[in-house]
Amino acid sequence: MSKVRALALFAAVAVASAMGGAAYSLWSRSGATVVDRTLSSQAIVERVYAARLADLNGASQGLGQWRGQVLVVNFWATWCAPCREEIPGFVNLQERYGSRGLKFVGIAIDQPDKVAEFAREFRINYPLLTGGLETMDLLRQAGNRAGVLPYTLVIDRGGNLVSREPGGLKEARLEGIIRPLL
Amino acid sequence: MSSFTSRVLLAVLLTAATLAYGAEPELLEPDKAFRFSARLKDPRSIEVNYQIAPGYYLYRDKFRFVLSPAGAKPGAAQLPAGAKHRDEFFGEVETYRGNISIVVPFELAEAGVPAIRLAVTSQGCADAGVCYIPHEQKAELKLAALGPGAIRSDAAAAPTGEDDRVAALLGGGFWLAVASFFGFGLLLSFTPCVLPMVPILSGIIIGAGQPVTRTKGLLLAAVYVLGMAITYAIAGVAAGLSGAMLSAVLQNPWVLGAFAAIFVALALAMFGFYELQLPVALQSRLSSASNRLPGGHGVGVFVMGVLSALIVGPCVAAPLAGALLYIGQSRDVVLGGSALFAMALGMGVPLLAVGASAGALLPKAGPWMETVKRFFGTLLLAVAIYLVSPFTPLPVQMFLWATLLIGTAVYLRAIDPLPPHAHGFLRFAKVVGLIALLAGVAYLIGAFSGSRDILQPLSGLRATATGDAGHETPFQRVSSLSDLDARVRAAAGKPVLLDFYADWCVSCKEMERFTFSDERVKTRFRDIVLLQADVTANSPEHAALLKRFRLFGPPGIIFFDREGREIQGLRVIGFQPADRFVTVLDHALNFK
Numbered sequence: 222m223s224k225v226r227a228l229a230l231f232a233a234v235a236v237a238s239a240m241g242g243a244a245y246s247l248w249s250r251s252g253a254t255v256v257d258r259t260l261s262s263q264a265i266v267e268r269v270y271a272a273r274l275a276d277l278n279g280a281s282q283g284l285g286q287w288r289g290q291v292l293v294v295n296f297w298a299t300w301c302a303p304c305r306e307e308i309p310g311f312v313n314l315q316e317r318y319g320s321r322g323l324k325f326v327g328i329a330i331d332q333p334d335k336v337a338e339f340a341r342e343f344r345i346n347y348p349l350l351t352g353g354l355e356t357m358d359l360l361r362q363a364g365n366r367a368g369v370l371p372y373t374l375v376i377d378r379g380g381n382l383v384s385r386e387p388g389g390l391k392e393a394r395l396e397g398i399i400r401p402l403l
Numbered sequence: 404m405s406s407f408t409s410r411v412l413l414a415v416l417l418t419a420a421t422l423a424y425g426a427e428p429e430l431l432e433p434d435k436a437f438r439f440s441a442r443l444k445d446p447r448s449i450e451v452n453y454q455i456a457p458g459y460y461l462y463r464d465k466f467r468f469v470l471s472p473a474g475a476k477p478g479a480a481q482l483p484a485g486a487k488h489r490d491e492f493f494g495e496v497e498t499y500r501g502n503i504s505i506v507v508p509f510e511l512a513e514a515g516v517p518a519i520r521l522a523v524t525s526q527g528c529a530d531a532g533v534c535y536i537p538h539e540q541k542a543e544l545k546l547a548a549l550g551p552g553a554i555r556s557d558a559a560a561a562p563t564g565e566d567d568r569v570a571a572l573l574g575g576g577f578w579l580a581v582a583s584f585f586g587f588g589l590l591l592s593f594t595p596c597v598l599p600m601v602p603i604l605s606g607i608i609i610g611a612g613q614p615v616t617r618t619k620g621l622l623l624a625a626v627y628v629l630g631m632a633i634t635y636a637i638a639g640v641a642a643g644l645s646g647a648m649l650s651a652v653l654q655n656p657w658v659l660g661a662f663a664a665i666f667v668a669l670a671l672a673m674f675g676f677y678e679l680q681l682p683v684a685l686q687s688r689l690s691s692a693s694n695r696l697p698g699g700h701g702v703g704v705f706v707m708g709v710l711s712a713l714i715v716g717p718c719v720a721a722p723l724a725g726a727l728l729y730i731g732q733s734r735d736v737v738l739g740g741s742a743l744f745a746m747a748l749g750m751g752v753p754l755l756a757v758g759a760s761a762g763a764l765l766p767k768a769g770p771w772m773e774t775v776k777r778f779f780g781t782l783l784l785a786v787a788i789y790l791v792s793p794f795t796p797l798p799v800q801m802f803l804w805a806t807l808l809i810g811t812a813v814y815l816r817a818i819d820p821l822p823p824h825a826h827g828f829l830r831f832a833k834v835v836g837l838i839a840l841l842a843g844v845a846y847l848i849g850a851f852s853g854s855r856d857i858l859q860p861l862s863g864l865r866a867t868a869t870g871d872a873g874h875e876t877p878f879q880r881v882s883s884l885s886d887l888d889a890r891v892r893a894a895a896g897k898p899v900l901l902d903f904y905a906d907w908c909v910s911c912k913e914m915e916r917f918t919f920s921d922e923r924v925k926t927r928f929r930d931i932v933l934l935q936a937d938v939t940a941n942s943p944e945h946a947a948l949l950k951r952f953r954l955f956g957p958p959g960i961i962f963f964d965r966e967g968r969e970i971q972g973l974r975v976i977g978f979q980p981a982d983r984f985v986t987v988l989d990h991a992l993n994f995k
Contacts, residue, residue, distance in 0.1 A: 301534035330536050368536035388533045
């Protein structure tokens with residue numbers, strides 16, 4: 222009996238380590254290509270808070286003004302179809318949780334007139350900032366070396382980087398991330 | 404098709420990766436997703452190539468091209484058509500997948516600029532659900548590579564490969580491409596390969612055996628051209644879809660042999676051995692339908708057009724290779740089909756003219772028609788021999804030519820005594836017949852004495868004092884990419900010539916016989932490492948070799964500089980006479 226149990230244990234350990242190894246290799250490969258993990262989470266958050274970008278009226282806005290709120294920073298562009306798909310979800314979440322201290326900020330790597338048109342059409346209820354080269358630099362400094370869009374950072378009230386998400390975010394998944402923070 | 408498979412595969416892999424650790428999809432760096440290269444296409448334009456990884460795409464309208472130094476100004480980039488998508492925000496958006504090439508013309512304010520730098524900004528996305536921020540990729544292009552004076556000189560003076568010339572012309576818009584193809588077709592119809600098609604068309608109209616009006620002749624010709632054009636369009640679509648070795652398929656010995664057999668059959672009908680006609684039952688069924696058709700034998704004429712397109716195909720290898728290369732690269736099925744359709748229409752214009760005039764002339768004709776028919780029959784037999792000659796041993800070829808010539812002589816009564824007061828025309832016919840007879844005898848002797856040259860059938864009788872040493876060109880055989888790389892490396896310091904060859908390739912044989920044998924060419928060959936890839940067997944290694952140089956098949960001659968890099972824009976596709984080939988060789992030898 223104990224022999225069988227030992228065998229089962231060995232098998233379980235072998236399977237678990239194989240899966241772990243595979244997962245780690247995938248994770249590290251993906252990490253190497255997508256996200257520069259050498260930057261500490263704290264450094265990323267500081268870069269984000271330090272950034273100043275133009276809003277749709279051309280006024281310069283510092284991201285530091287939202288320090289202390291649950292901040293969702295979304296890098297996107299109107300020409301990026303997967304970016305557009307997640308925006309209605311953001312609008313819903315901003316509407317639902319805005320009063321409890323949630324703040325979405327969209328940073329568009331795009332032309333301001335296109336962004337303004339898009340904001341009207343999709344009734345975007347959170348601040349949108351645009352920029353050229355400096356936006357791309359910010360995106361890279363925010364840990365997204367390959368320059369992938371959409372790219373979303375979630376920062377809690379204490380200024381801790383909770384999550385960074387390359388690629389489209391489903392409303393339910395993002396809700397699961399932000400609810401505990403509010 | 405393969406991009407669909409790989410997309411499915413990618414999706415599966417991404418799912419697996421997500422299952423493994425639950426988050427980020429595995430994405431390629433933009434430089435790997437969108438592999439970029441640029442080369443100087445000619446002194447006035449740059450060819451930008453992107454190899455887009457499966458599952459990734461680029462936006463057609465988001466490219467930006469910047470040149471430096473300031474004196475260099477990019478013109479309007481010639482972007483191939485992309486796949487169209489409806490975008491709910493932007494309306495219609497065109498995207499590229501697979502391999503694309505963009506031609507960027509440029510102007511230089513001053514001559515003597517050694518190099519220009521190109522920065523291309525592109526925007527693209529992955530099917531996995533992310534996009535990339537505008538991505539800049541750079542290349543430096545050495546202008547000096549094209550030799551001093553090349554910048555100022557007329558572009559036509561620089562020896563560019565024929566495939567490049569064709570592709571360069573097509574970089575523009577859709578209709579420009581279609582119009583260009585029409586023009587190419589018109590030009591092609593004046594080549595010796597297309598002219599034998601005129602007798603076929605006329606032969607069909609004669610074969611109708613009833614008075615043919617001008618209108619009917621024109622309509623029959625139109626039907627024929629339509630058949631031909633549709634076949635070409637299918638070829639264009641096929642090239643767009645697969646980019647396969649189309650010319651190889653068409654020039655396969657079995658296909659060529661089958662065409663030759665058809666030609667012989669047509670020729671025999673011309674000689675009156677039998678009447679070429681459909682079964683009576685089918686004829687009566689068709690005739691009721693054909694009463695409504697403009698031409699009595701519309702379907703037959705159409706089918707002949709289809710067949711003629713396949714027969715002409717192998718003859719026009721060089722322009723067709725360029726056209727299919729372009730279409731294969733653009734992977735644009737619509738453009739491929741329309742462009743080749745237009746080309747066939749262009750080729751058909753003279754046929755239409757002949758069709759109309761044949762229809763107008765023939766009803767008045769009398770017994771001379773039989774002579775014309777026999778003449779056409781002879782021509783058809785000659786084409787049949789020409790088609791099979793690439794893969795037929797030389798003595799057999801000579802024997803065939805001898806038979807044809809002697810047969811013609813007999814028909815022309817070269818050995819019958821002339822009547823006492825013969826008409827001038829008869830005497831002339833006898834002269835022609837005697838010449839044919841003597842030429843036929845010469846070929847017969849050539850065949851039996853082992854002559855090596857179809858143009859000098861009696862050379863086998865010459866004393867072989869000159870020997871054969873100079874006859875064989877010292878090509879080294881290469882059969883794979885690694886083989887090629889090793890040979891190119893080993894050639895360090897010397898330019899390298901790589902000749903793609905196959906037994907079925909007519910122009911390769913012409914190159915060997917007429918161009919490589921030229922003394923001026925032979926002198927220059929001494930300073931060049933000569934490699935030859937015989938791709939007759941079409942093995943996967945051969946395919947890889949062809950693919951590296953983006954060739955659909957032989958003919959193709961590629962040059963490498965003294966450091967082993969390909970000399971861009973110097974390719975020779977198709978037959979080139981010695982005079983022109985010598986200038987190309989000089990260019991390769993003087994390339995720094």
